[in-house]
Amino acid sequence: MPYERSVLGVVHNVTSATRLLDILTVFDGDPRVQLFFTCTGSSPFTAGVREFAARHDFPLIPWDEAKEYTFDLAVATSRGGGLHEISAPLIGFPHGAGYNKKLSRKPEAGSRKPEAGSRKPEAGSRKPEAGSRKPEAGSRKPEAGSLRADG
Amino acid sequence: MLHSAIVLSHEEQRERLRAGCPEAVPVAHTLGDPCADELEVSAPFREEYRTALGIAPGQKLVVITSTWGTRSLLAQECGRPEIRHRIPFALVHRALAELPRDEYRVLAAVHPNAWYGHSGRQIRSWLAPYLREGLLLPRPESDTWKAALCAADVFLGDHGSLTLYGVRHGLPGVLAAFDEDTVAPDSPMALLGRLLPRTAPFVPLRAQLEGAMRQQPGDPDLARAAGALTSRPGEALRAIRALCYERLRLPEPAHPVHARPVPLPPPDPSVRTAPLPPPVLAEVRPVAGDRERVRIRRYPASLHRPADLEPHDPHLVVTAGEPGPRWAHTAEIVVAPRAADPARAAAELFRRHPGCALVAVPDPRDRARSTLVLREGAGHRSYRARWENPAWWSDTAAAASVLYGRLSETEDEAETEIQAEAEAKAKAEAEDAVGTEGTGAPARRITVGIGAAGPGRDTAPGSVLVLTRVAGSGPTEVAAPGARPVEGGEPAQGLLGAEAAQVPVEGER
Numbered sequence: 001m002p003y004e005r006s007v008l009g010v011v012h013n014v015t016s017a018t019r020l021l022d023i024l025t026v027f028d029g030d031p032r033v034q035l036f037f038t039c040t041g042s043s044p045f046t047a048g049v050r051e052f053a054a055r056h057d058f059p060l061i062p063w064d065e066a067k068e069y070t071f072d073l074a075v076a077t078s079r080g081g082g083l084h085e086i087s088a089p090l091i092g093f094p095h096g097a098g099y100n101k102k103l104s105r106k107p108e109a110g111s112r113k114p115e116a117g118s119r120k121p122e123a124g125s126r127k128p129e130a131g132s133r134k135p136e137a138g139s140r141k142p143e144a145g146s147l148r149a150d151g
Numbered sequence: 152m153l154h155s156a157i158v159l160s161h162e163e164q165r166e167r168l169r170a171g172c173p174e175a176v177p178v179a180h181t182l183g184d185p186c187a188d189e190l191e192v193s194a195p196f197r198e199e200y201r202t203a204l205g206i207a208p209g210q211k212l213v214v215i216t217s218t219w220g221t222r223s224l225l226a227q228e229c230g231r232p233e234i235r236h237r238i239p240f241a242l243v244h245r246a247l248a249e250l251p252r253d254e255y256r257v258l259a260a261v262h263p264n265a266w267y268g269h270s271g272r273q274i275r276s277w278l279a280p281y282l283r284e285g286l287l288l289p290r291p292e293s294d295t296w297k298a299a300l301c302a303a304d305v306f307l308g309d310h311g312s313l314t315l316y317g318v319r320h321g322l323p324g325v326l327a328a329f330d331e332d333t334v335a336p337d338s339p340m341a342l343l344g345r346l347l348p349r350t351a352p353f354v355p356l357r358a359q360l361e362g363a364m365r366q367q368p369g370d371p372d373l374a375r376a377a378g379a380l381t382s383r384p385g386e387a388l389r390a391i392r393a394l395c396y397e398r399l400r401l402p403e404p405a406h407p408v409h410a411r412p413v414p415l416p417p418p419d420p421s422v423r424t425a426p427l428p429p430p431v432l433a434e435v436r437p438v439a440g441d442r443e444r445v446r447i448r449r450y451p452a453s454l455h456r457p458a459d460l461e462p463h464d465p466h467l468v469v470t471a472g473e474p475g476p477r478w479a480h481t482a483e484i485v486v487a488p489r490a491a492d493p494a495r496a497a498a499e500l501f502r503r504h505p506g507c508a509l510v511a512v513p514d515p516r517d518r519a520r521s522t523l524v525l526r527e528g529a530g531h532r533s534y535r536a537r538w539e540n541p542a543w544w545s546d547t548a549a550a551a552s553v554l555y556g557r558l559s560e561t562e563d564e565a566e567t568e569i570q571a572e573a574e575a576k577a578k579a580e581a582e583d584a585v586g587t588e589g590t591g592a593p594a595r596r597i598t599v600g601i602g603a604a605g606p607g608r609d610t611a612p613g614s615v616l617v618l619t620r621v622a623g624s625g626p627t628e629v630a631a632p633g634a635r636p637v638e639g640g641e642p643a644q645g646l647l648g649a650e651a652a653q654v655p656v657e658g659e660r
Contacts, residue, residue, distance in 0.1 A: 015263045023391060026388055026391050026408055047267040073399050089156075089398050091154070091158060091395065092158060094158065094160055094184075096311075097184065097312035100340035
């Protein structure tokens with residue numbers, strides 16, 4: 001189906017993905033817009049993203065591939081993870097109830113990192129599967145084969 | 152500039168952004184909070200969400216909300232000086248152990264980072280002792296947490312977002328953990344950290360939750376804090392769509408956009424139901440000194456520790472076939488399988504459970520009826536029990552507990568009972584003498600409720616338990632004072648009429 005605009009939803013982890021899907025409902029019913037999703041792989045909590053994506057019936061474009069394209073809009077509900085590498089105007093949303101966490105370091109331009117990259121997950125004995133369970137591993141290409149690299 | 156737009160949910164955040172990241176201020180847009188709007192339009196469907204979650208009418212739903220990390224609620228342990236080991240998942244433990252299971256349901260909303268960081272399987276394994284006792288544990292990426300907030304009566308929270316959404320939704324709550332180190336001091340969350348009460352380790356949890364439910368509704372400070380969640384209530388999706396389409400350089404679709412109620416939670420496929428209920432500790436007490444009105448509270452025996460704050464004077468109830476020897480051998484009451492011949496079923500269970508004082512045999516056809524068989528020396532004494540207006544909790548085990556509680560009262564009261572029974576016997580003999588066959592007679596009507604009662608408490612429906620003494624092992628029944636023979640083996644309606652079927656219970660909305 002031909003579409004007029006491409007929107008990239010940038011997933012950081014399951015938490016940000018749930019919020020992202022809530023927000024992207026604003027495109028419901030509009031055939032002019034095709035949604036794509038990618039996962040930065042930057043969050044220490046990428047575990048479950050692939051399952052989440054499968055459960056909600058959306059494919060994830062590998063991050064390296066997503067960087068090659070130009071999208072008409074990108075939407076993120078978390079910060080960090082090389083968002084600047086995405087070629088698209090970016091709208092950043094809070095992923096929780098507003099902004100309640102301290103800035104743990106000098107923020108990059110426009111970025112308030114709720115994830116505070118210095119914090120480790122609490123499972124001391126069990127690091128999240130970064131590496132072993134990357135969402136990208138073996139992930140399908142987006143079905144919309146007509147994904148336009150020229151934007 | 153990295154972002155073409157930064158979305159804020161409340162205008163208040165703009166000043167904090169200016170302080171922390173002034174270069175972002177020009178691209179900041181205050182669009183509200185779509186989740187707050189969603190909860191708002193879902194509020195009218197509280198009963199629908201409660202039904203979908205399996206919450207019985209009158210039950211209170213406690214939502215435990217936990218963010219992730221070592222400072223989160225779920226990571227908190229508890230221990231008391233008299234307990235040598237520490238208990239993990241302290242608040243889940245306390246909620247399930249201390250809250251009477253008929254009155255309260257408990258749902259844990261776990262942050263996806265904790266859930267997926269450890270795996271859902273692992274979280275369910277860690278919480279298995281509580282899942283067996285009825286803990287609801289929805290997958291965190293579902294919308295069930297929102298439905299749960301709509302269905303809830305009170306929450307136990309920490310510094311996670313759900314605390315803000317709970318307060319925003321008007322829920323009273325108590326904080327069981329709060330990480331001041333990561334919460335921005337000028338944020339709404341920090342304000343809630345100052346306003347909400349904290350759980351106290353040595354005060355019964357029920358009292359703490361009831362206190363919150365009594366005191367917090369209408370609190371202006373909490374309302375003000377909740378107001379900081381969105382400065383554009385009801386408008387978030389519309390505002391977000393407008394911004395997105397502006398950036399896409401497309402005209403917005405013609406159809407309007409607005410928040411919709413949270414979908415009803417589907418049945419949880421991970422829920423496993425055992426063929427027998429877990430052992431309970433039951434406590435039966437007269438209400439306001441009235442022996443004909445009692446309150447029953449039941450607690451999961453498996454979670455009980457001697458140092459627990461409640462219950463005070465419990466008896467143990469198990470179901471026949473209970474696999475735990477610790478429970479099977481010490482139970483005062485054993486609930487038998489449905490049986491057509493209660494005396495025989497009871498004899499067998501008394502043999503298998505030497506410590507058991509009462510065997511309760513459900514009627515094979517009518518779940519409101521049962522036969523309660525008391526061990527009496529080498530013999531038995533039997534009662535027929537019937538719930539007049541059964542509620543979800545008024546089962547055979549509850550009937551047995553009420554009778555057991557009655558018989559374990561103080562000696563004075565027991566004497567009164569004996570006296571009454573002697574009179575009953577005399578009356579029955581008299582009736583026999585005039586030829587009225589005692590088809591039904593010595594009824595004791597006890598109004599049973601599941602809440603505490605006291606002055607100024609609200610009321611919830613109680614159920615009336617009708618206990619009829621069955622004479623010896625034979626079919627003849629013994630009449631009680633004032634009893635009249637009626638058809639069908641039931642006490643006369645005239646006897647029933649005056650009794651109110653309501654028992655005051657506390658805390659009910």
